[in-house]
Structures are given as C-alpha cells and as structure tokens.
Amino acid sequence: xxxxxxTGGGDAPGLNAVIRSAxxxxxxxxxxxxxxxxxxxxxxxxxxxxxxxxxxxxGITHMGGTILGTTNRGNPFRHAVExxxxxxxxVDRSDRVIERIRELGIDCLIAVGGxxxxxxxxxxxxxxxxxxxxxxxxxxxxxxxxVTFGFHTAVQTATEAIGKxxxxxxxxxxxxxxxxxxxxxxxxxxxxxxxxxxxxILIPEVPYDLARVVEKIEARWRQGFEFAIVVVAEGAVPxxxxxxxxxxxxAGKKRRLGGVGTRIARRLEExxxxxxxxLVLGHLQRGGAPIAFDRILAQRFGVAAVEMVAQGxxxxxxxxxxxxxxxxxxxxxxxxxxMVPVDHDLIRRARAMGISFGDRxxxxx
Ligand code: F6P
Numbered sequence: 568x569x570x571x572x573x574t575g576g577g578d579a580p581g582l583n584a585v586i587r588s589a590x591x592x593x594x595x596x597x598x599x600x601x602x603x604x605x606x607x608x609x610x611x612x613x614x615x616x617x618x619x620x621x622x623x624x625x626g627i628t629h630m631g632g633t634i635l636g637t638t639n640r641g642n643p644f645r646h647a648v649e650x651x652x653x654x655x656x657x658v659d660r661s662d663r664v665i666e667r668i669r670e671l672g673i674d675c676l677i678a679v680g681g682x683x684x685x686x687x688x689x690x691x692x693x694x695x696x697x698x699x700x701x702x703x704x705x706x707x708x709x710x711x712x713x714v715t716f717g718f719h720t721a722v723q724t725a726t727e728a729i730g731k732x733x734x735x736x737x738x739x740x741x742x743x744x745x746x747x748x749x750x751x752x753x754x755x756x757x758x759x760x761x762x763x764x765x766x767x768i769l770i771p772e773v774p775y776d777l778a779r780v781v782e783k784i785e786a787r788w789r790q791g792f793e794f795a796i797v798v799v800a801e802g803a804v805p806x807x808x809x810x811x812x813x814x815x816x817x818a819g820k821k822r823r824l825g826g827v828g829t830r831i832a833r834r835l836e837e838x839x840x841x842x843x844x845x846l847v848l849g850h851l852q853r854g855g856a857p858i859a860f861d862r863i864l865a866q867r868f869g870v871a872a873v874e875m876v877a878q879g880x881x882x883x884x885x886x887x888x889x890x891x892x893x894x895x896x897x898x899x900x901x902x903x904x905x906m907v908p909v910d911h912d913l914i915r916r917a918r919a920m921g922i923s924f925g926d927r928x929x930x931x932x
Contacts, residue, residue, distance in 0.1 A: 568598040570876055571673045572619065574633040575606040575641060575684030579703045579717025580857035581865035582633035585679050587624040588869030589701075594621060596877065601671070602634070606641030606684070610667040628862055631855045642687055665696050675876045679703050681715075682901055685884060689897040692882035699872045700884035700897050705853055708752035711900040712886035716865040718754065721852040725759035728848055729796060733763075736794040742784060742835055744797045744845040746828030748852050751802040751810070753907045755852065760798035760922070761913050767795065767923045769831070771802040771810065772907045773914070775925030777831070781838050783923035788841070797835070799828050801847075806926070867892050 570593055574582050586602070593600045600619040602609075609615025617623070617635075627634055640647070643664040645657040668676060675697040678688040681704035688698045702709045705721035725747050736743040749755040753770020760768035767783055769775045784795045801824040804810050811826040825847065832845035857865065864887065871885040871892040886895045907914070914924065 568593075568596070568674050568876070569601070569672050570598060570675050570677060570873075571601050571603055571668065571671070572635065572677045572679065573603040573606055573609070574635050574637045574703075575678065575680040575687070576637060576639050577681065577704070578632050578637050578853055579681075579705045579715070580631050580720040580853070580855060581716035581861040582635075582637075582679060582703060583624075583627040583630045584857060584862045584865035585701055585703070585716070585869040585872075586619070586634060587627050588866035589677055589873050590619045590624045591621065592870045592873040593876075596873070601673070603676075605636040605638045607643050607664050607687075608638060608641050609635075610664060610671075616671065628866070629856045631853075631857070639683065642683070644687065644690060661691060661694060665691065665694060668696060675699060675881065677701060677872045677876070681706070682709055682904065685709070685897060686901045689882070689901055692897055697881040698897070699875050699880060700900065701868045701872050702884055702886065702900060705755065706749045706752055707754040708750060708904045708906070709900055710903050710905045711884065711895040713889070714864070714887055716857065716861040716868065717853075718758075719860045720855070720858045721748065721755050722758040722762065723858050724852050724855065725755060725848055726762040728851070729759060729763035729765065729798065732796060732846075733794075736796060739842065740793040742795045742797060742832070742839065742841050742843040744799060744828045744832040744835065744843065746799050746801055746825070746845065746847045748849070749800045749802060750824060750904075751906070752904060753800040753802070756798050756800035756803075757907055757911070757913055757917075761917050763796070763798070765796045765798040765922065767797040767925060768917065769797070769799040769803040769827075769925050770907060771800055771804055772909055773924045773926050774804050774806040774808075776806045777834055777838065777925070779927060780831075780835065780923060780925045783921075783925075784835065784839055784841070788839075795841075797831065799831055801825055801827060803827050 679701040707718035813823040813825040836843035
C-alpha cells in the first residue's frame, strides 16, 4: 500500500502532528508514505514529492506550520495560467492531478485541510480519486466535526493576548478593541472573549448596534471601571450593514476580511469621548506550537485517517463526534459553514454575566 499526504489552505497548529501520526501509523502497517508539497502543486514541481519515513517526521508534533508547506491558491479546478500577454485565465487541471497521483502509484490520498481544501478533496473523490479528509482550521467553522484542531490553540493565543490588554487598558482608562480571525464565524472571538472576560464580544452571527456597545461602556465608567475590552470577530457585521473587507477581491480569489476593529474603535472614541485603541491579532493566531488538546486531536485524526484507508474507505473525512473519532462523508463536511448558534451556551452564560454582544440593552445596569 502506498499513500500520500498533503496539507492545503491556511496553516493551523497541529498539522505536523497529523502528518507524523499518520506516517507512523502507516509505517506500522508496512505501507509506503509520500508527502506532496504545497497542496497539489508538488505534483508538478521538481522536488515536490518527498518520501516520508520515521526520520523525516521525527520531533515535529510540537511544531507549528507544516513540513509539507501549504497554499491557499492551489485549487486544481481553478488553476491560474498566465497567457503570453500577461493575462491570467483559470483552467481545470483536476484530471492531470488524478493522473499524476495514479502515475505515482498512490492508492489513497490523505488531504488535510479546511473548507476550501476539503471541497477540492470532495470533488476529486467524485471524479474517482480515493481520498480521506482530515479537517483543519483555526476558525472551527467546518460542519460534521465538533471541533477542528488548531482552534483551541488560536483561542489560547488570543486569550493570552487579550489578558495583556487588560492592564494597559486599565492603566490608561482606555477602550481597547481587538480584532480576531474566524472569517464569517465567530468561534474564536466567542471563546477567547469569554475566556479573557471581555466586556463586549461582537461576532458575525449576532449583528451589532454600536449604540448598545456604547451603553455597556458607559455603564462600566459609571460603575467606576474606567476601561473596557471589546473583542470583535473579523467577520462581525453591523445591524443592517456589511462585513469589512481589506480589498475588493481579485477575480477568482476570496475577498480578505479585515478593518472592522479599527472602524469600531474610531466610532467608539467619537461616541464615548474615551480614548480608544485597536489592534488586529492576525496571523499570530495561526502560529506557534499547538496546545496539548490540539496535539492529541491531531494525532487521533492522523491515526484514524490511516485506519480508514485500511478499512477501504474513500470520499470521507475523520471527525470528532462527542468524544469519538468517526467517519463522515466529505460532501457533508463542506455542505455549509458551521456558524455559532445564537443560543450557544457560551453566549447565554456570557449574557447572564453582563457581557454585551452589541445587540440589546443589557450588561452593567
Ligand atoms: O481560515 C483561516 C484564516 O486564518 C481566517 O481566520 C482568516 O480570515 C484567513 O485564514 C486569512 O488568510 P490568509 O492566510 O490568506 O491571510
């Protein structure tokens, strides 16, 4: 048996733990394992295919990033080709990808990725490639799995950063607005905001009204707590408005979210008269060593993926259901984005403690 592993999309802490665990589990069975560098690009580049043995995956479980490299511009169904006049057109080279994988004698591909990469994997599976997905994203927005590895490390990083903001905010009697990642889902902001005892948490699932945020902040000043921490998800939307983007979105590429934190900070300073600062935590949330929870989950997923290969599965994804690692169809995993339910337990508990979600009067009466 010969299997291949690739990692696609934005990196997440725990990717190396998946690679190592899958390689070791496959070697235990006497299989051969190769790695494809940078998503599917390695199939077409010199040096893009690497043999993975016990030595090549030694000591990587605790490391961030991915030893195989990754890309979020590697969709084989929409491969960018530059014409003679510099014009760029999109071509479908998925058949070439499947052909190359067959030429290499690969029996099954383990594709580790987020929604984009798993959608590609699902489409390749529909075209006949045997592929097993492993869900990855710090955003935790993948359906069909309770949690993705990388998410809790990102939450930990954000929680520690927000913890540091408390003292400087209090020292200067300032409002601090911190923008966190998560795309159109508010998981990171909700968890990190709750863990770091933010005063206001703004997430895409609960459109905000700045007047409500101002009420909460004024209440804090009245109570003698002359500082405030506002955690905002990059995809947060004002009631009746739209999310903030950094660019207009080049053709064929996803628009990049960003800027909502700065926008809110500017308005809050105008509306409250309190000095306000904002920061974007950005890619810090994706870097560094995975925390124990993510190392454990990533290794469970890596081994489970190899077990699925051994059982003859294909077109499916490993998932966490309650405490069990299970097998779900790839197509189910990418059918929709997993948003935070508005009656999520953390939202209810946070509201009960007076944390504002910017949508209704409440908190600090
Ligand atoms: O999906 C993971 C993520 O980190 C999002 O939270 C964020 O919006 C995006 O990727 C950033 O992507 P890039 O690596 O292109 O900056």
